[in-house]
Amino acid sequence: MSGAEPFPEAARVSVRNAQLRSNLRHATHTIRAKRAKAVAELADWGRLRAAGAAIKDRTLRHLDHYLEQLESAVTAAGGQVHWAVDADEANRIVTRLVKATGETEVVKVKSMATQEIGLNEALAAAGIRAYETDLAELIVQLGDDRPSHILVPAIHRNRTEIRDIFRHEMGHWGRPAPEDLSDSPAELAEAARLHLREKFLRAKVAVSGANFMVAETGTLVVVESEGNGRMCLTLPETLISVVGIEKTVPTWRDLEVFLQLLPRSSTAERMNPYTSTWTGTTDGDGPREFHLVLLDNGRTDTLADQVGRQALRCIRCSACLNVCPVYERAGGHAYGSAYPGPIGAILTPQLRGTASALDASLPYASSLCGACYEVCPVAIDIPEVLVHLRERVVEGGSATRDGARVTIKPAKGHAAERAAMRAARWAFEHPRALRAGERLASRTRGLHPTRLPGPGAAWTASRDLPRVPPEPFRDWWQRTHGGREAK
Numbered sequence: 001m002s003g004a005e006p007f008p009e010a011a012r013v014s015v016r017n018a019q020l021r022s023n024l025r026h027a028t029h030t031i032r033a034k035r036a037k038a039v040a041e042l043a044d045w046g047r048l049r050a051a052g053a054a055i056k057d058r059t060l061r062h063l064d065h066y067l068e069q070l071e072s073a074v075t076a077a078g079g080q081v082h083w084a085v086d087a088d089e090a091n092r093i094v095t096r097l098v099k100a101t102g103e104t105e106v107v108k109v110k111s112m113a114t115q116e117i118g119l120n121e122a123l124a125a126a127g128i129r130a131y132e133t134d135l136a137e138l139i140v141q142l143g144d145d146r147p148s149h150i151l152v153p154a155i156h157r158n159r160t161e162i163r164d165i166f167r168h169e170m171g172h173w174g175r176p177a178p179e180d181l182s183d184s185p186a187e188l189a190e191a192a193r194l195h196l197r198e199k200f201l202r203a204k205v206a207v208s209g210a211n212f213m214v215a216e217t218g219t220l221v222v223v224e225s226e227g228n229g230r231m232c233l234t235l236p237e238t239l240i241s242v243v244g245i246e247k248t249v250p251t252w253r254d255l256e257v258f259l260q261l262l263p264r265s266s267t268a269e270r271m272n273p274y275t276s277t278w279t280g281t282t283d284g285d286g287p288r289e290f291h292l293v294l295l296d297n298g299r300t301d302t303l304a305d306q307v308g309r310q311a312l313r314c315i316r317c318s319a320c321l322n323v324c325p326v327y328e329r330a331g332g333h334a335y336g337s338a339y340p341g342p343i344g345a346i347l348t349p350q351l352r353g354t355a356s357a358l359d360a361s362l363p364y365a366s367s368l369c370g371a372c373y374e375v376c377p378v379a380i381d382i383p384e385v386l387v388h389l390r391e392r393v394v395e396g397g398s399a400t401r402d403g404a405r406v407t408i409k410p411a412k413g414h415a416a417e418r419a420a421m422r423a424a425r426w427a428f429e430h431p432r433a434l435r436a437g438e439r440l441a442s443r444t445r446g447l448h449p450t451r452l453p454g455p456g457a458a459w460t461a462s463r464d465l466p467r468v469p470p471e472p473f474r475d476w477w478q479r480t481h482g483g484r485e486a487k
């Protein structure tokens, strides 16, 4: 997917789709209003948010220790731990584990990590069919589509579109939808329930992700609203969980903080309907085999970046997507990765690097308004990371890739920006020249164009060029002593 077209080109297509914009606007505005209400109920939300950020930062600082503790605890509880350095290795491990069971079908709990690595496609290539069981993921899968939102992957579809997808596609995947299916939410949910029920009862293998992993006991946690996850986690004989290493929390007391932050930020609920926890295997209860695949896939490289590493605090609540004016218009597909919206704009270029045109364009998929930072329950300063990554794209420099320090070359297509920044740096380092330039600009202000020529033309196509004042600020300050003698 990293070879896809850059964000501006992809977004150009989606902003012309009036139906998509209307679906997105309706959904994001509804969720954001509910979230604001749910958060306002807690007087100590600010302290809870600070605690969440601090716990994540401390865990990330000592991640090596907590991962080893987690591995020991999972193993002691009867599970098996596998380490995957990248997507290919994770896919190979899961494929091998499924093949070892002799099965050719798996049921899946909604999981961003498995989307990130393209697990469904890898399993399909090995002759194994993966069935998504989350309602929105089911809609995406049946529609041969891609998710466009972290929490509501089919946010770009309305009820009529969903009814048509169910009517035409369900029969190809299992139990068909009723011929007279209407677009009422209750009928759509019932059709999905019946279609999925037969898969839950038949499946011998399930694949999940996890929202959190508690190192002290080796417990995995899935937080969900529909109950499909609970079915996948308890009915099949073999459970394989693919989880990013940053999902670790040290203790159950730490988990308590996130179980308050996550539901209010994502679904605007005080408490989510289903919280499933499991620790290894238990005789006569749940899966007989449990495998945990710990996924790196660029996370250790991200951890090496002092500014960018805060992206690993993310608990995938999607609050930043729902307030982002760019996401609201462009939709999730334009980001070309499993992670859309503001978090995708900072996480994807760190996990994948900025070598492709798409990944180098993502840090620019923002107006830097800061709304994402305001709502983030773990206080990720997304604008700060965006600016940091823009600098890397324009100037290049040192970064960690595949565990080694490398020098990134400046990306193509930013020559004008680079030249402007270098000129600005030179001017600020030479105050006399800066002052002379300011005076010259003031004296010639009548001759200045209102639109920029050449590469700057696009910038002024939708903005007015700021007018230069008749007198430079520092001259005015000197003349009036900061305004005290101004007439």
Ligand code: SF4
Pocket (backbone or CB within 6 Å): 265, 313, 314, 315, 316, 317, 318, 319, 320, 321, 343, 372, 375, 376, 377, 378, 379, 380
């Ligand atoms: S960056 Fe923050 S607001 Fe966005 S999904 Fe992650 S935790 Fe939620």
